[in-house]
Amino acid sequence: MNTGGKFSDAELMEAIQKNEGKNDAIRFLYQEYFDSLSSLITYNSGSTEDAQDIFQEVIVSFVQIVQDGKFRGESSIKTFLYALARNTWLNELKRRGRMTQRNKLYEEGRDRFAVPPSEAFENREIRKQLLAAVGRLGESCRKILALFYYEGQSMKEILEQTSYENDQVVRNKKYKCLKQLADLINNDKIIAENLKQIDHEQGF
Amino acid sequence: MNKDFENTTELLEKYLQAELSPEEMRHVENRLREDSRLLNDLNNLKMALNAIKLDGLKSEVAEISEAYMAGNRENKNNQNRGKIRSIGYYALRVAALLLIVAGSYLGILYATVSPEKIFAENYFPYELPASRSGSQTSDLEKFYTSSQWNQVLALMEPMEDRTQKELFLGGLSAMRTGKFQYAIKLFEKLLENNKANQEQTYQDGTEFYLALTYIKLGDYDKARPLFQSISKDSRHAYHNQVHAIDLLKLKLLNWKK
Incomplete structure (x- = not known):
């Protein structure tokens, strides 16, 4: 069990799955990925608060996906979180009904396979x-x-x-x-x- | 068999948690096949259990998020403060050199240090993160955000029923209204809860503001260990807020007593 500091992808998965050091693992995810993933949101019409909200939602989803054994490790955690954040933000934009032309262009590049279809808008x-x-x-x-x-x-x-x-x-x-x-x-x-x-x- | 269970909710919950005997499980399954309303109840119960787990996880992540954001804000504040301090540091060095000639820097520091000064130098108001889309904001949080400190304090009793977040915001509100003894009571209750439950909920913020409250009331013996542990722990959310000079000043204040 990792008792703090840096986590490898395997250590992160283990901490979340076994619920041992899970909060340390989540803190590490914030330290490692919040800045890069929040700029994904703020560069695409989102505010700082949107970025905080979406990242929080992504982490909650990610923990559940890992605990349900649905993350198969076909991509790195970084890639997976990036795809999850991108899809979550696009869904949020759709929800708000203010999808701009720019976002539509951005959507064309969205990952089709990184996130299970069950994680859809509904x-x-x-x-x-x-x-x-x-x-x-x-x-x-x-x-x-x-x-x-x-x-x-x-x-x-x-x-x-x-x-x-x-x-x-x-x-x-x-x-x-x-x-x-x-x-x-x-x-x-x-x-x-x-x-x-x-x-x-x-x-x- | 229903006599063993107070109501359908209990029966279905035990079914979902696999706490029934094999015979009882089969009986429920047969009923579920025949009774679409019971099946609907079961699906709603499943969603309710999922909702509780989702809410629990979301609250945990939200706390980590708030601590991370607060740490980020403090780092930025500290960078700015660092710039001011660095100028102050050189100014102090010059002053210290002059003071060595006249006497000693420590002597001057001893003469000038006061609890009010340490408090003013270290205190900054805690801000709740901006309200999130779709998240619920309690009345207490609304009162805190709109600086209605007495309204926050009016919701503090009975203290046993307050969440850790509410105790934290209550302590901060008590500080804002000058009720420092009451702030100590609320902060200490929060730390006591954390200790009992082996949790760290609002631990870092409480340790920092409790130390400041002790300083305000002249209880330096209690403030110093808190400042020491914050200063030693590089992962403490308020680590960058406490400096070696603060520890020295607390020692000087103790000597002045």
Whole structure:
């Protein structure tokens, strides 16, 4: 395990996959690639804030792709991140509906094979809506769900960090919050439209 | 079998987490084949679980991003400060030479150093990164961004329910309103949480601003170890903000007590 400093591509992958030193690996990605990838955005109609947003989104996607075992290492991490950033930024421009002629020309050179088709515009929209749904939960719900499902803490550990009476109360609250989130997702029109679109494209 | 589960959500969650017996798994699968509403519930639950994981990861990356951006801004500030300091450094050297003749530079420094001066030289206001497209901004963050410090502080209690980010912004707001004892309470609570959870959330910023708060209140014994560790750790986000001269000044202040 790399305990800081420089990472090779293989060490980065290992740190992210095994969730050991993952945050050090992410810090390294910022140090190594933020400047070059942010200029990709700012040279193509993006602001500094856009560059920060897109890079953050790219890192989140990259970590998930690696953890899902979908990054096969056919290109270097640098090349992969570059392609991911370029496609994410183009999708964002499309979303904003202000695709300029310059960007269209730029799009002609976009990589077709570096990013899986599943990482397309619709999925990105769904991800945004999913995050928005989590954001609509109350702080206590968000905390319990994150501690249990993201950080993998036990009911007892969660109980120590909250003011609930006992772990059964925490457990009930967790299910109530999970149900609330599932309902928010179920009632989200944008998610429903995008799911229909994906079904349609896949011929279901 | 449903009597074993309080509701459908619990049953489906246990199904997704593979926490049911083989018989129960088969039973759920049969029901899913027959009941399209249950299948829809299952798909929504899957998305909910994915959303929680995505939100957790995004928050982690956002914290690293904020620390990286803050470090970048400080480096730029420091470069500018370095230019001013380099002029100051040579001026000081000339002054020191003159002072050697008259007495000693240290003596002058001893006479002139004050907590207010160290605070003013090192303090710079923390700015939240610009609001991101699609991201949620809490009321507390909005109050902080619009300099409504008392409104931020009004949301601080109970302290146990505050996130690390909220404690950090609360501590900074307390500093802005001169409530330094309260700032210490909030910062120390944040560090205590990090220690308990073995996390580093807002650790660097808190160490820096807590040290400044201690200085402001004349508690140099507590400020010095924090400044020392920031100065020694080249990866600390506020590393470039703390200099050897600051450590010397803290020592002098202790002697003056």
